[in-house]
Amino acid sequence: MSEVRWLDEREERAWRSLQLMQMRLNAQLARDLAARSELSYQDYMVLVALTAQPEGRMRLFELGHQLGWEKSRLSHQVTRMAERGLVEKLKCPSDLRGAVVGVSARGRAEIAAAAPGHLEAVRRLFIDLLAAEQLETVAEVCERVLAAVAEEELRTCPPCTELAAE
Amino acid sequence: MSEVRWLDEREERAWRSLQLMQMRLNAQLARDLAARSELSYQDYMVLVALTAQPEGRMRLFELGHQLGWEKSRLSHQVTRMAERGLVEKLKCPSDLRGAVVGVSARGRAEIAAAAPGHLEAVRRLFIDLLAAEQLETVAEVCERVLAAVAEEELRTCPPCTELAAE
Numbered sequence: 001m002s003e004v005r006w007l008d009e010r011e012e013r014a015w016r017s018l019q020l021m022q023m024r025l026n027a028q029l030a031r032d033l034a035a036r037s038e039l040s041y042q043d044y045m046v047l048v049a050l051t052a053q054p055e056g057r058m059r060l061f062e063l064g065h066q067l068g069w070e071k072s073r074l075s076h077q078v079t080r081m082a083e084r085g086l087v088e089k090l091k092c093p094s095d096l097r098g099a100v101v102g103v104s105a106r107g108r109a110e111i112a113a114a115a116p117g118h119l120e121a122v123r124r125l126f127i128d129l130l131a132a133e134q135l136e137t138v139a140e141v142c143e144r145v146l147a148a149v150a151e152e153e154l155r156t157c158p159p160c161t162e163l164a165a166e
Numbered sequence: 167m168s169e170v171r172w173l174d175e176r177e178e179r180a181w182r183s184l185q186l187m188q189m190r191l192n193a194q195l196a197r198d199l200a201a202r203s204e205l206s207y208q209d210y211m212v213l214v215a216l217t218a219q220p221e222g223r224m225r226l227f228e229l230g231h232q233l234g235w236e237k238s239r240l241s242h243q244v245t246r247m248a249e250r251g252l253v254e255k256l257k258c259p260s261d262l263r264g265a266v267v268g269v270s271a272r273g274r275a276e277i278a279a280a281a282p283g284h285l286e287a288v289r290r291l292f293i294d295l296l297a298a299e300q301l302e303t304v305a306e307v308c309e310r311v312l313a314a315v316a317e318e319e320l321r322t323c324p325p326c327t328e329l330a331a332e
Contacts, residue, residue, distance in 0.1 A: 004282040011293050014301040017308035019214075020232075022188055024315045027234025031322065048185075068193025116170040125318065126184075127177050129310050135180040137303040142183035144295050149190045152291065156197065 025125060032121045037114040042077055043086060044118065047111040050087065050103040057090060057102035086110060191291060198287045203280040208243055209252060210284065213277040216253065216269040223256060223268035252276060 007015060030041035039047070049066055050056050058066075064074040078101055081087045086107035090100040103111075130138070173181060196207035205213070215232055216222050224232075230240040244267055247253045252273035256266040269277075296304070 004285065005289060007285065007288075007293065010298070010301060010305075014296075014305040014308075015288060015293060017305050017312065021308040021311050021315075023211075023232060023234045024319075025311055027231070028315045028318060028322075030234065035322075065193070066189060068189045068196065119170065119173065122173075122181060123171060125314050126311055127173065127181060129314055130180075130307055132176070134303055134307050135176060137300055138307060139176075139180040139183050141296060141300050141304060142180075142187040145187050145191055145292055146183065148291050148295055149187075149194045152194055153190075156194075156201075 028125060029118070029121055033114065033118055036117045037110070039110060039114050043081060044111065044114065046077065046081060047086065047103060047107055050101070051108065051111060055102070056108070057100055060099040060101055063101060081107075194291060195284070195287055199280065199284055202283045203276070205276060205280050209247060210277065210280065212243065212247060213252065213269060213273055216267065217274065217277060221268070222274070223266055226265040226267055229267060247273075 026041065033039055033041055033044055045067060046063070049063055050058060060074065060078065063078075064071060067074065069077070078087060078089070082089055082101075085104055088102050088104050090102050127135070192207065199205055199207055199210055211233060212229070215229055216224060226240065226244065229244075230237060233240065235243070244253060244255070248255055248267075251270055254268050254270050256268050293301070
């Protein structure tokens with residue numbers, strides 16, 4: 001087995017601050033959202049993912065994959081959102097692999113109502129703090145990492161490979 | 167009410183790619199960790215937070231705040247980890263606000279065993295993809311954002327203010 005390449009101080013600083021920022025920023029955005037809307041941050045993330053799709057719907061499997069949530073967490077979340085009328089569970093007749101979930105008119109209305117306030121928080125706590133070149137670097141870094149993650153998913157996650165091959 | 171400042175294309179690109187990277191990178195790291203250890207990514211995050219403390223312990227409230235988890239999710243997670251012997255629930259006699267959780271010897275052993283493989287994945291999917299200046303920018307951006315989040319927490323979250331005042 002090859003020797004462990006521990007992170008040096010510079011690498012450790014970047015990785016740890018990214019992990020911390022993720023946790024703390026999301027937690028603050030979630031509190032802000034909860035204070036100004038009926039949506040939790042999890043509701044918001046699901047609605048963002050669905051409304052980014054051309055028809056506002058996704059297979060449950062894909063949604064879970066994109067959010068990185070385990071099946072039980074996702075199914076619990078979607079069930080509660082369906083009870084509140086934010087999403088609808090649909091069947092997809094061409095796909096035996098199961099459930100499809102779509103955003104409802106009410107879900108679209110709620111995310112549209114919450115978005116301006118949420119964006120103000122995103123500006124205050126992230127966008128407006130960064131210089132233009134920093135924003136550019138963030139986008140480049142994230143896109144590079146996303147490409148590497150997508151490649152590794154294809155190699156290591158058989159269901160993702162099936163999805164990609166469709 | 168002031169006009170909504172929607173994100174422009176450049177801002178939208180940076181914010182969306184960051185959100186997506188967060189989700190997809192964490193999901194892939196979680197799958198990788200699950201494949202090579204008995205720890206879930208959530209277990210790992212809790213153990214990282216605890217082992218970063220001088221005595222390996224934190225108040226449950228602070229741990230939840232740092233991870234950005236709701237109380238029910240945190241308490242469920244800590245209970246399962248205590249059952250598996252990874253952490254211990256402790257009482258803190260000087261603090262009526264409640265439970266303290268500490269990493270156990272077994273928890274320290276498991277995170278030490280999982281860390282090298284996890285770090286390899288962190289290198290492969292993040293650190294080694296970035297140029298030195300990009301790493302530096304990531305650290306600067308995250309630290310700037312963390313400082314702004316901490317300020318806003320003090321203004322908006324009374325329990326955080328209490329914590330900070332202690």
